[in-house]
Amino acid sequence: MNCTELEHEWLDHDLNESAEAAVWSPAAERHFAECAACRRLRAGHALLKHAVAAWKAQPAPRVSTEQLLAAIWSDQRQASAGWTVAGSPDRVHPSASVRPKRRSAAESRIGSWTTVAAAVVLAVLGAGLYSLPERGEIRMADRTAQPTSLAPEASSAPVTATMALLWRDVQTNSAAAARTTVASLDHFPVVPLPSVAGDAMHGDAAAVERGNTTAESERRWQDWGAPLGHQVGNAFSFLGNALPNDPPPAS
């Protein structure tokens, strides 16, 4: 038997409740006779057994039942939903209270520094955001510097998911790409933007078709359903506001 093989036997020996009385195998005993390291460890284990007995017998402090119950009731009261115990507050001993968690001085120091650091970061971020105009505002400002005749007065904020999507595309793409996108809409019915916007704003999708579409637009807007018609109307209106009024490139 070598040290590793002995260790396997040792593992079972450790867990045997009556290990004190247990006898090692003859092979293990022979190994102990030959190996000083394992013999030393065996002596250590024998002492450990006594140490564990003394350690278990060491009186440990107790925690108050009332303190634990107070914590439980307190949590129960704070919870908006969950289990409830009828009459629980009456059961709490008057002197029992949830002991607030103690923080060591070092923990408090770290907590304070963390709070200060977080506040500084937030302040810097806030100042940065405040000083930077929103990208959309820049574009809108650029647009308003140019004369506009077609674009109607419309809300500067997207009002539907579709518009939000379109607005994001306008923001994230170059002006040329946006113009190309708009130009690609030419196969759609040609609808004067003020009309579309006005009709859409007033919720009258049928008016879009009424006198505002060309002969090419045999597809009826109202067939798409009023909500979709409104969305498209709003989107066109919004694009009209957002884009420069340069004519789309000839394709």
Added chain:
Amino acid sequence: MDDDGALVQRCLAGDADAVRGFVERYRDLVFSLCWRMLRQREDAEDVAQETFVRVFRHLHHWEPSRPLRPWLMAIAANRCRTKLSRRKKVPQSLGEWSDYAIEHDPRIDLSEELQQGIDQLREDHRLSFVMFYQQEMSIQEIAAALDSPEGTIKTWLHRARKQLSEYLLQRGVVDQDGYELHRA
């Protein structure tokens, strides 16, 4: 325990006496684990308190088909681990254990030496050692509580014992023949 299920049912039904009974039944078990793991009375009280709050918050998740004690001890062990991990970020004093021991027994004794050795064990080894020797939990229960295979728990226990034996020998608590040295 067979009546754990009934006790839990009564707790869930809103029986305050059952809640008290539950706490009294498991108070010492939970607190002693916290105390052995954390060594500071206030920390141990905090963690025991957290443990019971969580136990009652999630009591309806406990499956009556499974033993209650490992489930309870798993929560306590996790709370201890969390506390210890927070401590690692903050330098700690040696703790109150030695103060407490000296207060009750001025002699530097074997159990204090052992406790100091236990403090140096790896967290998993320490948990399994305390659960096995102090809480007298079975290997199966410890495996369930620590969510590890039984073989792993056996190995952890063996390594813990080996490390503690070495520690006691190095500390000169025992001589080569296995006799405890008398220390003043």
